Amino acid sequence: MEKIFDNTKTAFVLKTNAELDRAYYLFEMIKRETLVKIGTAMTKFALKTHLPVEGLIRATVFDHFCGGVTELDCMPVIEKMYAENVHSVLDYSVEGKEDEAQFDLAMEKTLNNIKFGKEKDSIPFAVFKPSGFGKFEIYRKITEGEKLDKHEEVEWKRIKERYDIVSKAAFDRDVPLLIDAEESWMQTAADDLIEEMMKEYNKEKVIIFGTLQLYRWDRLDYLKDLHQRAKKEGFKVGMKLVRGAYMEKERERAEEKGYKDPICENKAATDEMFNNVMDYMFKNINDMAIFAGTHNEESSYLLMDFLAKSGLDKNDERIWFGQLYGMSDHITYNLAERDYNVAKYLPYGPVRDVMPYLIRRAEENTSVAGQTNRELELLKAERKRRRI
Numbered sequence: 001m002e003k004i005f006d007n008t009k010t011a012f013v014l015k016t017n018a019e020l021d022r023a024y025y026l027f028e029m030i031k032r033e034t035l036v037k038i039g040t041a042m043t044k045f046a047l048k049t050h051l052p053v054e055g056l057i058r059a060t061v062f063d064h065f066c067g068g069v070t071e072l073d074c075m076p077v078i079e080k081m082y083a084e085n086v087h088s089v090l091d092y093s094v095e096g097k098e099d100e101a102q103f104d105l106a107m108e109k110t111l112n113n114i115k116f117g118k119e120k121d122s123i124p125f126a127v128f129k130p131s132g133f134g135k136f137e138i139y140r141k142i143t144e145g146e147k148l149d150k151h152e153e154v155e156w157k158r159i160k161e162r163y164d165i166v167s168k169a170a171f172d173r174d175v176p177l178l179i180d181a182e183e184s185w186m187q188t189a190a191d192d193l194i195e196e197m198m199k200e201y202n203k204e205k206v207i208i209f210g211t212l213q214l215y216r217w218d219r220l221d222y223l224k225d226l227h228q229r230a231k232k233e234g235f236k237v238g239m240k241l242v243r244g245a246y247m248e249k250e251r252e253r254a255e256e257k258g259y260k261d262p263i264c265e266n267k268a269a270t271d272e273m274f275n276n277v278m279d280y281m282f283k284n285i286n287d288m289a290i291f292a293g294t295h296n297e298e299s300s301y302l303l304m305d306f307l308a309k310s311g312l313d314k315n316d317e318r319i320w321f322g323q324l325y326g327m328s329d330h331i332t333y334n335l336a337e338r339d340y341n342v343a344k345y346l347p348y349g350p351v352r353d354v355m356p357y358l359i360r361r362a363e364e365n366t367s368v369a370g371q372t373n374r375e376l377e378l379l380k381a382e383r384k385r386r387r388i
Contacts, residue, residue, distance in 0.1 A: 001305050004334045005297050008382035011330035014080055017386065023326075024379040026064055031372040054351045061358055065326040066093070067346040071112060074348050077325075082122035085336040086344055089125045089178065089322065090116060093347035093357040098135055100158070106132035107162045110177075114166065117175035124320075124343065125209075125291075126170060127178040130190040134159035139186035160193060167197040171207050176238065178291060181211035183246050184262045185253065195226065199235050206238035206289035206318065213244035214274040217264045223277060230287060240291040240322070241277060243270055274299055282306045282319075289318040293345075295328040295371060300335070307340075315341050327371075330378050 005011075012020060067074035071090060078088045092109040094102070106128060113126040130139060138152050138159065148156060170177035179194050181187055194210040201207045212219045223239065230237050247263055254261040264270045278299065281288045292303050300321060307314050321342040323332045335342045347357055 001301055001308070003301075004338065005300070005330045006378075006381075007334050008330065008378055008385060010333050010337050011378060012382045013084060013333060015329075015382075017383075020379060020383055020386070022060065023064060024376065024383060026061060027372055027375045027379065031376065057355070057358075058351050062351055062354070065324070065347065065358055066354060067325060067348045069348065069350055071109075071116065071348065074346055077346065078120075078122050081344060084333060085339065086332055086342055087122055087124050088346045089127050089343050090123060091127050091345050091347045092132070092349055094132070094349045094353040095129070095356040097132075097353075100155070103133050103158075103162065107166060110166045111169050114169045114173055114175045114177070118173040125176050125178050126166070127180065127345070128166065129180040130182055130186070130193075133162045136182070136186055139182075139189040142189035143186050163193050163197055164200075167201050167208055171201040174207070176207055176209060176289075178209045178240050179211060180240075181213045181242070181244075183253075184216060184250060187213075191222075195229075198230070198237060199233060202230075202236040202238065203234060204236075206236045209238035209240050209289070209291055211240040211242060211293075212277060213242055213246075214277055215244035215247055215264050215270045216262050217269070217273065218262065220273060220277050220280065223280065227284060227287065236287055236289070237281075238289040238291070239277075239281065240293050241274060241281075242293040243274060243296070271296065271298070275302055278303060279306070282310070285310075285312075285316075285318055291320045291322055293322040295323055295331065297331065300331055304335075304340070315339055317341070327375065 015023065067077045067088070067090070074088070074090060078090075081088060090113045092106060092113070094106070097103070097106075110126055110128045113123070117123045117126050134155060135152075138148065138156050140146075141148055141152070142156070167177060179190070179197075182190070191210060194208065197208045198210070212223060223237075227237055244263075250263050251261055254263075264273055274294070274296070275298075278290065278292060279302075281290050282303070290303075292299065294300060303319070303321065304314075307316070307319065312319070319341060321331070321335050321340055323329075323342075323344060325344045325346045332342055332344060347354060349357075
């Protein structure tokens with residue numbers, strides 16, 4: 001298959017020279033683990049002590065990885081990307097909140113984004129994170145078979161209500177809803193709830209998508225079992241496929257608590273798992289829909305190859321590519337130029353409240369050295385191209 005991802009002119013078509021320079025120096029910093037650790041500690045301290053650093057954060061890391069502070073703040077970014085055939089998934093990325101008012105706010109944000117999705121072709125999906133709708137500890141207790149107390153039972157009932165409210169809204173407005181995945185020790189509770197929503201709302205087509213973190217060695221077996229249940233009970237399966245974002249935490253906890261490490265033994269095994277799951281889903285595409293959330297070129301080429309050999313339209317509505325805003329533009333924009341379905345996850349929220357997300361993003365890039373180096377090489381090539 002033709003190699004398309006080295007076209008930096010297309011990849012960075014929306015970046016000004018100043019934005020290109022900012023991205024280059026940002027990734028230069030991110031690749032240095034010591035700098036990331038120091039910067040993270042300083043940022044946490046500054047925010048905790050209410051030092052006036054939000055302007056500096058917004059002008060650097062925030063504006064690179066986030067669309068804005070509010071939904072409306074994101075609209076100029078959304079419209080610019082859509083002019084290049086790149087769609088947006090508005091992602092309210094406030095993390096770490098633990099009270100009912102914040103969970104209700106996250107639900108309202110999701111409902112609002114479903115409404116946006118109905119009104120704007122540029123926003124084809126809505127999304128939420130399980131711990132945005134309820135306490136992590138409650139998911140953990142259910143996943144690990146612990147009994148909830150009476151107060152937690154009430155909170156769990158409310159979590160289930162939030163899932164159903166947003167899933168019904170997505171169904172009524174015909175806007176697919178992506179539900180993210182988190183740590184393995186809470187995920188079974190979320191998976192079971194998502195399956196309930198699929199059973200209710202995916203009878204004719206996929207509206208509800210779960211997420212498979214494919215650095216977990218058990219996910220293909222889980223998917224196959226879910227598929228069998230879906231065929232028996234008459235619903236379709238939607239999945240966002242990602243490699244995963246919690247590897248170090250997963251391994252540390254498994255070692256600490258003495259259970260089998262849930263993570264594939266190495267990156268090659270993770271890549272194989274991702275591609276095998278994508279292959280299984282594509283072969284069963286009449287029962288499924290795929291949102292391939294990947295920054296990996298080979299997996300992207302593989303899905304393109306599946307499409308080319310299948311006779312399906314390259315923009316079949318059941319098959320999407322997705323990347324995070326601020327990363328892997330060489331994949332996003334080169335796919336979009338060739339009319340594949342492609343979307344950027346576009347995080348937004350108050351600067352202070354989105355910092356846990358941004359810190360995780362920086363730490364993740366530091367731990368995946370090849371990814372950061374690739375971003376730098378592409379940025380370097382485009383800077384050179386523009387200055388010839």
